[in-house]
Amino acid sequence: MNAWSGREWTGVLAHADERGRDAFAFEPLASPYLEAADDLVVRTPYSRAVVAELRLVPWARWDPASKAWRVPFRSLEELRSRWPAIEEAARRAEPEERRKREASRRASPEHADRRAEAAERxxxxxxxxxxxxxxxxxxxxxxxxxxxxxxxxGEGVEASVATRFYSGVAAGSGTLVWATRRRPTHDELVRARPAREEAGPAETALGWWQPTIDVLREERRRAASQERRRATRLTGATG
Known part of the structure; x- marks a missing residue:
């Protein structure tokens, strides 16, 4: 029974492939990213969007030997319906297109602002x-x-720097001066005493206030993760 079922299923798939091959011959998909052989061969620059689309095409598989996706002709119609999205994502993944987007990003005022803020931090x-x-x-x-x-x-803070990077801090009746800071360790965060309630506008305007337990818990989680990564890097460097 299994042998008969296997032969029948193989025949059904072969017939579906023939129909798909005829449909492709009648109305081919013309694209530099697609070629027709024993099946349909899709070869594009790497793109997560392309991979996501092809994974939704029945019977499509990645072939490491040819470094391409292989799609049987029986899946032609599903591939055809997804092809505009695949081709657009492939074009965007071309090295030259990536370079253009990166150059445009670097030339944007937002990029300059982010770099300036990172340098200040x-x-x-x-x-x-x-x-x-x-x-x-x-x-x-x-x-x-x-x-x-x-x-x-005690060094005074330039007004332009305060306005650009620290707009939430108010000088009050005096002036703003620079203080040196560092990130707390996980142990310091564990030992820190939490505030009983959220800070009000007057406290936050000073620029510093006592954190709540919810804030401390999140900061502890982040600090523990960072310290684990740092320990892993050190172990790898000395191993």
């Missing part, structure tokens, strides 16, 4: 009101995340 400084200095060595919340302040050097 790497300076590990933060503006604090001269008349409301934060306690040193404690885990505090700021507009750029949890931080531990290590010193206040």
């Amino acid at each position: 790497r300076r590990n400084r933060y503006p604090v009101p001269e008349d409301a200095l934060p306690p040193l060595g404690r885990v505090l919340m700021t507009h750029v995340g949890c931080a531990v302040f290590e010193s206040v050097n």
Whole structure:
């Protein structure tokens, strides 16, 4: 019974392939990413969108030997319905198109803003009101995340820098000065005392406030993950 069923199924598939081959001959898909052989061979630059579309085509499979997707003719109509999306994604994945998009991204004002903000964050400084200095060595919340302040050097903050990168910090009746900061360790976050309630507008305007337990839990999770990655890199470097 199994042998008979297998022969019948093989015949059904062969007939479906013949029908698909005839349909392709009558109305081919003309594309630089497709060629017809014993089956339909789809070869494109790597694209997640292309892979996602082809995985939805019945019987389609990736062939490592030819570095292409093989689609039997029986799946022609499904492939045809998805081909506009596949071809568009393939074109966008071409190296030259990627370079054009990257050049356009780098030339955008948003990219310049992101680079400037990242450079500012790497300076590990933060503006604090001269008349409301934060306690040193404690885990505090700021507009750029949890931080531990290590010193206040008294240097005045340029108004343009404060406005561009730290608009949430208000000088109050005094002026803003620079404080050096660092990210707290997981152990420091575990030992930090949480606030009983959310900080109000007056506290957040200072630029620093006591974090709530929910904030501390999230920061602990993030710090633990970062410390594990750092330990893994060190182990790999010394192994």
